[in-house]
Amino acid sequence: xxxxxxxxxxxxxxxxxxxxxxxxxxxxxxxxxxxxxxxxxxxxxxxxxxxxxxxxxxxxxxxxxxxxxxxxxxxxxxxxxxxxxxxxxxxxxxxxxxxxxxxxxxxxxxxxxxxxxxxxxxxxxxxxxxxxxxxxxxxxxxxxxxxxxxxxxxxxxxxxxxxxxxxxxxxxxxxxxxxxxxxxxxxxxxxxxxxxxxxxxxxxxxxxxxxxxxxxxxxxxxxxxxxxxxxxxxxxxxxxxxxxxxxxxxxxxxxxxxxxxxxxxxxxxxxxxxxxxxxxxxxxxxxxxxxxxxxxxxxxxxxxxxxxxxxxxxxxxxxxxxxxxxxxxxxxxxxxxxx
Amino acid sequence: xxxxxxxxxxxxxxxxxxxxxxxxxxxxxxxxxxxxxxxxxxxxxxxxxxxxxxxxxxxxxxxxxxxxxxxxxxxxxxxxxxxxxxxxxxxxxxxxxxxxxxxxxxxxxxxxxxxxxxxxxxxxxxxxxxxxxxxxxxxxxxxxxxxxxxxxxxxxxxxxxxxxxxxxxxxxxxxxxxxxxxxxxxxxxxxxxxxxxxxxxxxxxxxxxxxxxxxxxxxxxxxxxxxxxxxxxxxxxxxxxxxxxxxxxxxxxxxxxxxxxxxxxxxxxxxxxxxxxxxxxxxxxxxxxxxxxxxxxxxxxx
Numbered sequence: 001x002x003x004x005x006x007x008x009x010x011x012x013x014x015x016x017x018x019x020x021x022x023x024x025x026x027x028x029x030x031x032x033x034x035x036x037x038x039x040x041x042x043x044x045x046x047x048x049x050x051x052x053x054x055x056x057x058x059x060x061x062x063x064x065x066x067x068x069x070x071x072x073x074x075x076x077x078x079x080x081x082x083x084x085x086x087x088x089x090x091x092x093x094x095x096x097x098x099x100x101x102x103x104x105x106x107x108x109x110x111x112x113x114x115x116x117x118x119x120x121x122x123x124x125x126x127x128x129x130x131x132x133x134x135x136x137x138x139x140x141x142x143x144x145x146x147x148x149x150x151x152x153x154x155x156x157x158x159x160x161x162x163x164x165x166x167x168x169x170x171x172x173x174x175x176x177x178x179x180x181x182x183x184x185x186x187x188x189x190x191x192x193x194x195x196x197x198x199x200x201x202x203x204x205x206x207x208x209x210x211x212x213x214x215x216x217x218x219x220x221x222x223x224x225x226x227x228x229x230x231x232x233x234x235x236x237x238x239x240x241x242x243x244x245x246x247x248x249x250x251x252x253x254x255x256x257x258x259x260x261x262x263x264x265x266x267x268x269x270x271x272x273x274x275x276x277x278x279x280x281x282x283x284x285x286x287x288x289x290x291x292x293x294x295x296x297x298x299x300x301x302x303x304x305x306x307x308x309x310x311x312x313x314x315x316x317x318x319x320x321x322x323x324x325x326x327x328x329x330x331x332x333x334x335x336x337x338x339x
Numbered sequence: 340x341x342x343x344x345x346x347x348x349x350x351x352x353x354x355x356x357x358x359x360x361x362x363x364x365x366x367x368x369x370x371x372x373x374x375x376x377x378x379x380x381x382x383x384x385x386x387x388x389x390x391x392x393x394x395x396x397x398x399x400x401x402x403x404x405x406x407x408x409x410x411x412x413x414x415x416x417x418x419x420x421x422x423x424x425x426x427x428x429x430x431x432x433x434x435x436x437x438x439x440x441x442x443x444x445x446x447x448x449x450x451x452x453x454x455x456x457x458x459x460x461x462x463x464x465x466x467x468x469x470x471x472x473x474x475x476x477x478x479x480x481x482x483x484x485x486x487x488x489x490x491x492x493x494x495x496x497x498x499x500x501x502x503x504x505x506x507x508x509x510x511x512x513x514x515x516x517x518x519x520x521x522x523x524x525x526x527x528x529x530x531x532x533x534x535x536x537x538x539x540x541x542x543x544x545x546x547x548x549x550x551x552x553x554x555x556x557x558x559x560x561x562x563x564x565x566x567x568x569x570x571x572x573x574x575x576x577x578x579x580x581x582x583x584x585x586x587x588x589x590x591x592x593x594x595x596x597x598x599x600x601x602x603x604x605x606x607x608x609x610x611x612x613x614x615x616x617x618x619x620x621x622x623x624x625x626x627x628x629x630x631x632x633x634x635x636x637x638x639x640x641x
Contacts, residue, residue: 052547074548082544084539086539088546103552147549
């Protein structure tokens with residue numbers, strides 16, 4: 001099957017800053033794909049190259065098998081939902097949505113009915129004649145979505161689509177985007193710096209760092225088998241243990257990561273179950289989070305481990321801060337990292 | 340003392356604001372608008388033909404004189420035609436410059452362009468007008484330029500054009516037009532660049548993304564959003580051309596313009612009511628122009 005999007009060894013530099021460093025990537029048709037990374041990691045540059053707003057210095061970009069590296073955005077079968085939504089302020093909601101058909105020469109009546117149909121798809125049919133500045137953030141987001149989908153593109157690009165929304169709306173839109181993508185069967189590629197968003201929505205995630213893809217995997221794969229310390233601590237939180245401390249615990253110098261919720265914490269002197277790895281430390285602080293508590297445990301001068309502890313009736317009380325504690329985890333839960 | 344005054348004003352917002360507004364309101368209300376209305380009121384008086392004195396009785400006689408004497412109507416139409424032509428030319432020349440300044444220039448280039456656009460305004464207006472008379476003269480540098488490139492026939496052809504032509508550029512409407520465009524161009528570029536700078540780049544990308552070719556993006560997105568700037572700039576170029584009396588008297592053909600008429604009527608001719616009536620014309624024309632621009636949606640994007 002031909003990839004919906006393929007990047008071959010694409011690089012892009014802005015002056016002396018290398019934004020994208022020889023990235024290769026294949027995204028399958030109908031996939032919900034996330035480009036995840038901190039700001040300046042190259043994820044947005046990658047999206048702009050696919051949309052055609054920017055050209056790579058080296059490498060090729062293929063859409064559905066066709067080389068589009070030198071094709072301008074208006075001739076690419078790709079549409080974008082912008083971070084700031086980029087709605088035209090001088091047009092009504094319906095005119096905004098009908099813009100794609102309009103510039104392609106579709107008649108007034110037909111494009112109006114198609115726009116209304118798209119607005120109903122995002123449940124905004126009754127707002128067709130409003131101006132963008134009369135809408136809330138969530139409504140603008142839906143208009144931007146309807147406008148980008150009206151041309152029935154093969155690929156929809158979303159640049160931090162939920163970044164400007166508040167938490168509750170964000171969770172609602174996550175479910176809605178996912179549902180929409182499944183119904184339409186269009187390839188969705190979205191850029192985000194929010195790992196929770198990437199994990200909950202995407203089929204596969206490319207984690208960017210320093211202009212390169214650090215790891216490309218399913219959300220579950222990223223979380224349970226991070227390959228590098230960067231991925232381990234960027235996707236969810238993780239305790240990365242390396243150097244002599246790692247040597248002391250496992251007998252090997254390889255750094256490894258262990259998730260806070262997979263570590264058990266016991267008062268010092270309690271007997272650790274058979275076959276578990278562990279280390280002793282001093283309990284520094286306990287932060288209460290409702291469903292769980294996060295305990296900060298000082299293991300040595302440079303290492304502070306975080307332990308997440310479920311708050312339920314059966315869990316024994318923790319000793320007071322400053323007490324010595326014992327940490328333990330199953331060897332299989334520790335993930336060995338590269339270099 | 341100062342502290343006491345500050346704490347007295349704190350919390351008395353309305354009083355504080357009116358205190359701040361009082362001086363400018365007094366200036367705007369009495370000195371500025373007041374004298375303008377006093378001037379306009381003059382246009383509803385008329386001059387006594389025998390005594391050459393203004394008769395302080397309300398009458399439309401002066402306006403009748405303005406609109407029935409063919410010479411006066413000619414002056415209004417000539418000035419209007421020049422103002423329209425200058426405004427259109429300024430818009431066409433300013434757009435690419437303003438667009439470059441707003442969208443493409445780096446910080447250094449942008450500063451250079453802003454200074455470059457405003458620099459001519461630091462020079463005396465009269466000096467520039469007289470300099471242009473020399474530049475456009477029969478033996479001036481423009482004519483020399485045409486001659487040394489062998490393009491003199493082109494210049495002669497241009498000057499042979501009826502109405503706009505003349506014996507030389509400095510004594511033709513064409514020359515006057517060039518000087519007007521030169522003089523008012525900054526007033527078009529600056530508001531236009533400010534308007535274009537406010538258009539987010541993502542809107543242009545969104546337009547291209549949805550399939551619009553550059554021409555369509557310009558027509559559907561850039562132009563409508565630049566309209567407030569274009570409207571502001573054109574009000575400047577339009578009204579400055581309508582009211583100017585120095586350029587038409589230094590450069591160009593002998594036909595009269597509104598500004599020259601106002602100058603002459605209130606001075607040598609001593610007909611203050613007619614001068615006032617002539618100055619009402621640009622005010623009415625600009626009011627009409629703004630109404631039309633609003634109808635066409637020029638300010639929708641504000």
